Amino acid sequence: MKLWGAILIAAFLSSALIVVGAIVQRAPSGSSVEALAGPRKTLDPLFPAPPFAFTSQRGEQVTSEKLRGQPYVANFIFTTCRTVCPLLTSKLVQAQRALTGVEVRFVSFSVDPAHDTPEVLAAYAKQWAPDEARWLLLATTPTTLPALAAGFHVTAEKNTAPNAIDSVIHSAVFVLVDGEGQVRGVYDSDHREDFEALLRDTRTLTRSRAGEKVLAATGKSxxxxxxxxxxxxxxxxxxxxxxxxxxxxxxxxxxxxxxxxxxxxxxxxxxxxxxxxxxxxxxxxxxxxxxxxxxxxxxxxxxxxxxRPLEAAAVADDATLETDPVCHMKVRTGATALHVDHAGHQVWFCSELCRDRFVKTPAAFDQ
Ligand code: HEC
Known part of the structure; x- marks a missing residue:
């Protein structure tokens, strides 16, 4: 409880130099989940995932009971973290892409209840994987988070190492939970073999071969x-x-x-x-x-x-730069630049891709 209090305050006050979501090296340590990380020969249950009830980025109540019947891949993040989480989230999004068509959910538990409201989590999801319907980002609360962390044997620690830059580069785990709520695998997100084992084990649990085919060119720009x-x-x-x-x-x-x-x-x-x-x-x-x-x-x-040129665009004399609310790219304004009128002001975009994503759900990008 004390540790979590310290972490949450630290997470809230400073986004830098915090190690989050547990997990780190494969050092054997009795009750920590990282001791279990790595590919295994069997998929026997490791331990039961804890019960929980949290609000998702879509404003729905999500409980461990409701998730029964389908496996999920879980991880632990907070949206203002600059060191470990962007890497973790990018790996989760890579797993989502590799598991296209597989009936599995992805559950990211926020470990920063003070900041990560469902609205903040919605904006985060839109930024990383706007079209991913299988991804749930859950807003925890200060009172329920400790039990969740303890139940998954996940810890979060502030990094106090003197050479902080390198020592904040930690890996974090993905936890694979089956349709009965049993943990079937723990994977270090920064190990290639673990990542491949995660994809393989998820396919085994879901009996799905979707997305297994050789990578094909998309023809996209x-x-x-x-x-x-x-x-x-x-x-x-x-x-x-x-x-x-x-x-x-x-x-x-x-x-x-x-x-x-x-x-x-x-x-x-x-x-x-x-x-x-x-x-x-x-x-x-x-x-x-x-x-x-x-x-x-x-x-x-x-x-x-x-x-790609150095500047966002050769800025015309009367043009100013604005930020695309979807991808955060700096874009020039002007009569011919892409924009829409929204809630009484103009919103600017780098591409039709971002414009269409915004038009579909403007609320997710209002911050
Ligand atoms: C999770 C965050 C993250 C994602 C996602 C990411 N990168 Fe990076 N990238 C970095 C960081 C941090 C560096 C600088 C440190 C390093 O070189 O590893 C970097 C470095 C680079 C560099 C070298 C840049 C230079 O200034 O020399 C290139 C090129 C690059 N990334 C391209 C890409 C491309 C293309 C993608 C998407 C396919 C991508 N990155 C996705 C974080 C990311």
Whole structure:
């Protein structure tokens, strides 16, 4: 109780340098869920998931009872966290994409009841996976959160390490719960074998082979891929990740202190093997898209990135920059720029994709 109190206050006051949602290395530790992480030979039940009742981002009451009958993949996040959660969420969204057509739910429990209301969670969901109907983001309360965390054997700890930048790069787990409410697997989201085991085990539990086929090119344009693969959710927020504009030919400094000149090969490698060269100064890790993007799509995306100009647009004299409420990209205003009139003011968009998402559910983006 005391620990949770400290975490919640810390989470509320400062978004930086907090390790959230448990979980960290595979150090054996009696009652922690991370000791169970990793691929297993069998899918025997590990322990029962705790009972709960929380409000979802859609304003519905979701209980553990109501989730019976279908497996779910759970994780633990909070929306203002800048270090671990964007990586966790991007991996969850990658799992959603890889499990397209599989009858499984994805449940993200917020560990920041003070801030993460259902409305805030709705905006977060829209930013990461606007079209994902199987994703539930649940707003916990200060009184119910401790029992939930204890029931899943999840802990959250403030990082007090002196070399904080590196030590906040922790992994966090996904928990696979079956239709009877039994935990059947725990996976470190940052281990490739674990991620693959999660996909495999979910298919086994749901007896589904959907989405297993070899990756096919989507034929989508670079900017649509940039949105749909959630690149936008990190890279349009300079506090999280470097802006991907005007990069070709630029010299970048890496974590290993070496300098790299950006070419197409570097851009490609950044997407499918991001750990090989890490840009200096970002505590957040970039998720690998290896095996999750078809080669043709990767080429289209790399070409689009390579040609992306430094500025949002050559700003006309009378144009100002506004923020697209859906993807947070800076966009220029002006008579020919994409916009809609909403609640008495004009709202600006980078693309028809974002405009259509906004028009469908404007309330999700009003913040
Ligand atoms: C969870 C957040 C996140 C997501 C999602 C994400 N990235 Fe990144 N990306 C980062 C961070 C942080 C860095 C800098 C640290 C590093 O190099 O690992 C980075 C670095 C890069 C770089 C190197 C940039 C430079 O300045 O040298 C490229 C290129 C890149 N990402 C492309 C992409 C593309 C394309 C996508 C989508 C397919 C994507 N990223 C998705 C967080 C993210």
């Amino acid at each position: 670079g900017d649509v891929l940039y949105h749909e693969l959630s690149c936008v959710a990190c890279h349009e927020r300079p506090e999280l990740a470097p802006p991907l504009r005007g990069l070709l030919g630029k010299t970048r400094e890496m974590e290993a202190s070496n300098l790299v000149t950006v070419d197409r090969e570097y851009l490609r490698e950044s997407i499918v093997a991001p750990d090989l060269k890490r840009v200096r100064g970002y505590p957040l890790k970039m998720p690998s898209y290896d095996g999750l993007i078809a080669d043709e799509d990767l080429t289209v995306l790399v070409d689009w990135l390579a040609q």
